[in-house]
Every structure is written in C-alpha cells, then in structure tokens.
Amino acid sequence: MTEKVYKYVIVGGGVSAGYAAREFVQQGLKPGELAIFSSEEFAPYERPTLSKAYLFPEGAARLPNFHVCAGSGGTKQPPEWYTEHGIDLYLSTEVKILDVEAKSLTTSAGATYKYETVIVATGATFVRLADSGVPGADAQGIYYLREIDDADKLLAAIKDKKDGPAVVIGGGYIGLELTACLVKNDVKVTMVYPGPHCMPRLFTPELAAFYEGYYEAKGVTIVKGPRATEFEKDESGQVKTVKLKDGTTIQADIVVVGVGAKPRLELLKGQVAEEKGGFKVDGFFKTSVPHVYAVGDIAAFPMKIYGDIRRVEHVDHARKSAIQAVQAIKAEEKGETIPEYDYLPYFYSRSFDLSWQFYGDNVGEAVTWGREAAQASSSKFGTYWVKDGKVVGAFLEGGSPEENKAIAKVAKEQPAVSSKDELLSAGLSFATTI
Numbered sequence: 247m248t249e250k251v252y253k254y255v256i257v258g259g260g261v262s263a264g265y266a267a268r269e270f271v272q273q274g275l276k277p278g279e280l281a282i283f284s285s286e287e288f289a290p291y292e293r294p295t296l297s298k299a300y301l302f303p304e305g306a307a308r309l310p311n312f313h314v315c316a317g318s319g320g321t322k323q324p325p326e327w328y329t330e331h332g333i334d335l336y337l338s339t340e341v342k343i344l345d346v347e348a349k350s351l352t353t354s355a356g357a358t359y360k361y362e363t364v365i366v367a368t369g370a371t372f373v374r375l376a377d378s379g380v381p382g383a384d385a386q387g388i389y390y391l392r393e394i395d396d397a398d399k400l401l402a403a404i405k406d407k408k409d410g411p412a413v414v415i416g417g418g419y420i421g422l423e424l425t426a427c428l429v430k431n432d433v434k435v436t437m438v439y440p441g442p443h444c445m446p447r448l449f450t451p452e453l454a455a456f457y458e459g460y461y462e463a464k465g466v467t468i469v470k471g472p473r474a475t476e477f478e479k480d481e482s483g484q485v486k487t488v489k490l491k492d493g494t495t496i497q498a499d500i501v502v503v504g505v506g507a508k509p510r511l512e513l514l515k516g517q518v519a520e521e522k523g524g525f526k527v528d529g530f531f532k533t534s535v536p537h538v539y540a541v542g543d544i545a546a547f548p549m550k551i552y553g554d555i556r557r558v559e560h561v562d563h564a565r566k567s568a569i570q571a572v573q574a575i576k577a578e579e580k581g582e583t584i585p586e587y588d589y590l591p592y593f594y595s596r597s598f599d600l601s602w603q604f605y606g607d608n609v610g611e612a613v614t615w616g617r618e619a620a621q622a623s624s625s626k627f628g629t630y631w632v633k634d635g636k637v638v639g640a641f642l643e644g645g646s647p648e649e650n651k652a653i654a655k656v657a658k659e660q661p662a663v664s665s666k667d668e669l670l671s672a673g674l675s676f677a678t679t680i
C-alpha cells in the first residue's frame with residue numbers, strides 16, 4: 247500500500263540533502279511536494295564539524311548550532327525549518343528499496359512511497375578493518391567516524407579512558423583531524439599509517455614533513471610503514487594492543503581508524519550507469535535514468551575544468567552538486583536549462599592551530615615556498631603545482647580569507663609562469679598580485 251506520493255524525494259539526510267532542500271525552498275517549493283528520508287535521527291548537519299569542534303574539550307559544537315547551512319555561512323535549518331516549509335523529513339528512516347522503474351521507494355519499516363523525481367544523496371561510509379579480515383578488529387574500543395552516533399561513542403571513550411593511550415590508524419583526513427582532537431583532550435596518541443607520508447594523495451613529501459613535524463612536536467608518535475595486522479583484546483573483549491606487520495605491538499585503550507570511505511551505492515546498484523566508483527551523472531547530476539539524480543560523495547561527474555570524470559568526497563562539492571541538481575530539475579520543468587556544473591576542486595582541513603586550503607589539481611611539478619620559515623614560526627607557506635607552464639593547483643597553510651580567495655583564483659585562471667624561481671621568489675604574492 248502506497249503511503250504518499252511526492253513530486254520530489256531526497257534519499258539521504260546529510261550535507262547534500264540539506265542544501266538541496268534549501269535550494270528547493272528558494273525555487274518556490276510548495277508544501278507537500280518534497281520528502282527527505284534519512285537513516286539518521288538528526289536533521290541534516292555539517293558533517294565536517296564531527297572531526298573538529300564536536301570533539302573539542304571546551305566550547306564543543308552541538309546541534310542545533312551546526313545544522314546545515316551553518317558551514318557555508320548560511321541559515322541553520324533545525325527540524326522545525328522543514329516543517330515550516332511543508333517538507334516531510336523522515337528521520338531514523340532507512341530506505342531499503344528504491345525502484346526507479348516503478349518510481350517508488352520502500353523503507354525498512356515496509357512503508358512505500360511514490361515520487362516523480364528522486365535525488366539520491368546517500369554519501370559514503372567508512373572502510374572497516376574487519377572487512378579486510380584483520381583479526382580482533384571487532385574488539386570493543388575501536389572507533390570509526392561518519393555520523394553523530396559515532397562521534398558520541400568516541401567522546402564517551404575519551405572521557406572513560408582519559409589516561410589510556412590511543413592508536414590512530416590512517417594518515418589521511420580522519421587520522422590527522424582526530425589525532426588533533428584526541429591530543430586536545432590530553433590523550434597520548436600514536437599514529438600508524440603506510441609510507442611514504444601522511445595525506446599521500448595530496449601532500450608532497452615537503453608538505454607532509456611540515457605536518458608530521460608539527461604533530462610530533464605536539465607529542466604524537468608517528469609509526470610510518472607497517473600496517474596493523476592484529477588487535478589483541480582482554481577477557482572482556484576490550485582492545486588492549488595493536489600488533490603491526492613488523493612485529494611491533496602498541497598499547498591501546500582507544501583505537502581510531504580512518505582508512506578511507508566507500509560510497510553507499512546499494513540503492514541504485516544495477517539500475518543506473520556507474521563510473522569511477524560512483525553513479526555516472528551529467529553536468530546537471532542526472533543519472534542515466536532521466537528522473538533520477540545523484541549528488542555528493544556518490545556522484546561521478548564531469549569535471550569541466552579538466553575535461554574528465556571524477557568523484558569527490560568533500561563538503562564544498564556536496565553542497566554545490568546538490569544546488570546544481572535542484573536548479574537543473576526546476577529549470578527543466580520550465581523548459582529552460584542552466585550552465586553545466588563547472589566545479590573547481592576545493593579541499594581543506596583544520597587541526598590544532600593549523601588551517602590549510604587547496605584548490606585545483608595537484609598534477610605537474612610542485613613548487614613549495616616559505617617552508618623553512620614555517621617550521622620555525624608556523625607562518626604561512628604553500629605549494630603551487632605547475633603543468634605545461636601554467637599553475638594548475640595551489641595550497642596555502644595559514645591563509646587569510648582574502649589570501650585563500652587569491653589561491654582559488656590562481657587555480658581557476660591557471661596563469662602562465664616563466665620559471666620555478668619566479669614562484670619561489672614570489673611565493674604568496676604570485677597569487678595575491680595576479
């Protein structure tokens with residue numbers, strides 16, 4: 247029995263869902279037209295908060311203060327916001343079946359709903375070490391992070407195991423940001439990740455050396471190279487030690503794992519075309535099935551600036567792809583069109599007193615400026631990536647909003663550069679004076 251019919255449904259209640267809802271409202275949404283189905287018990291919130299202010303020992307961020315669209319300086323949308331705009335927000339409601347032929351969805355409670363257009367925004371989930379069969383990876387005391395429930399479990403562990411040492415597995419975004427939060431909570435941390443260095447997909451050895459030096463100066467022990475091969479537990483099933491491939495064992499009352507994420511594709515698997523580990527979409531986030539859109543972490547979209555197809559697991563794209571899809575849906579209803587998505591990759595991270603931003607593509611020759619001075623005084627430093635005589639990527643640590651805008655402009659406009667020396671001597675002024 248069909249419960250209700252909606253003009254639009256959004257499956258997933260995270261960052262993209264929240265920004266899509268705001269765009270629908272801005273586009274004149276009528277009460278009863280839109281429903282959002284989310285497994286989470288909380289209305290869409292700024293997920294990045296969870297590995298930053300949510301875990302701070304003082305002044306921690308708590309809902310409703312980080313509901314979307316707080317992260318981009320917009321108005322916060324608490325649950326009441328959805329009600330006020332006539333949006334049915336089904337929380338703690340997992341969608342089990344999405345049938346694009348029948349234009350229907352069925353929840354885990356067995357309720358079925360019909361729709362005209364669906365935006366799938368199911369995001370990603372963490373890669374579990376137990377999935378790769380690491381013995382003992384099911385022990386108590388091993389934590390991952392995606393949703394508020396995960397963050398609350400980690401917070402409880404930090405309070406409960408105050409003096410216990412922690413091991414953080416993974417040297418990517420989660421590993422670095424959660425290590426900083428643990429240290430801020432006076433927890434002793436050992437990081438374990440494969441070589442050659444942290445953030446291997448983005449950082450050059452020179453960039454990584456600064457951040458690894460900074461973390462070690464904060465008392466973090468970094469064990470680069472061997473992977474965790476086993477977790478030993480005590481008789482109650484609580485993790486006690488982490489064993490590494492080289493035979494090292496490290497005491498651990500808390501283990502935090504950040505070894506990557508995988509997009510949640512189950513609902514559309516086999517119903518729409520896939521590419522690059524996600525759902526293939528056009529410049530309007532439309533999948534191979536006309537009334538089905540996919541946004542955020544799960545979308546493999548045309549990166550117009552580079553002429554290829556990419557999937558991006560970052561919040562700026564999650565927000566912008568959601569807005570793009572809604573604008574395209576509404577334009578099509580009026581027989582109009584909008585410009586195709588023209589995304590400039592923007593990644594960032596904040597930990598301790600550090601804050602870096604990256605724009606563009608980290609391809610070609612990397613030219614790092616200001617690094618020596620930075621080690622001493624934590625001043626600004628950065629990297630430009632040069633390909634075919636043009637600057638295509640730019641990284642800045644410690645930039646002001648204006649300086650970050652300047653490096654974004656460089657990555658977008660891709661100015662020609664005569665020599666590496668020009669960039670080395672100009673440093674940030676290359677960006678601030680183009």
Ligand SMILES: Cc1cc2nc3c(=O)[nH]c(=O)nc-3n(C[C@H](O)[C@H](O)[C@H](O)COP(=O)(O)OP(=O)(O)OC[C@H]3O[C@@H](n4cnc5c(N)ncnc54)[C@H](O)[C@@H]3O)c2cc1C
Nearest residue numbers: 258259260261262285293294341369542543559560561564
């Ligand atoms: C801890 C953490 C910190 C981060 N920090 C940053 C940062 O600082 N900067 C940055 O650029 N990026 C950051 N990211 C990445 C960024 O948060 C994601 O790229 C973004 O959230 C993706 O948005 P999304 O809407 O695609 O997916 P999500 O925000 O993950 O939302 C997906 C939603 O769908 C729900 N869902 C999934 N399947 C179903 C189903 N079958 N039925 C119902 N609901 C379902 C999920 O529960 C979730 O609510 C961070 C990610 C994490 C986990």
Ligand SMILES: NC(=O)c1ccc[n+]([C@@H]2O[C@H](COP(=O)([O-])OP(=O)(O)OC[C@H]3O[C@@H](n4cnc5c(N)ncnc54)[C@H](O)[C@@H]3O)[C@@H](O)[C@H]2O)c1
Nearest residue numbers: 416417418419420421439440473504505506507559594595
């Ligand atoms: N500031 C941000 O942009 C930010 C912050 C937090 C999370 N996120 C997102 O959340 C998701 C998860 O982040 P993440 O840091 O887990 O993923 P990631 O891919 O950024 O980093 C995973 C790290 O784990 C390492 N690794 C892989 N297998 C390992 C193993 N068996 N043992 C030890 N290390 C191993 C990899 O070398 C990599 O350095 C990603 O989509 C990420 O973009 C983004």
Ligand SMILES: O=C1O[C@H]([C@@H](O)CO)C(O)=C1O
Nearest residue numbers: 292294295298312316317561
């Ligand atoms: O995009 C983000 O949103 C939160 C915060 O700014 C709003 O809660 C955070 O820490 C980000 O990096």
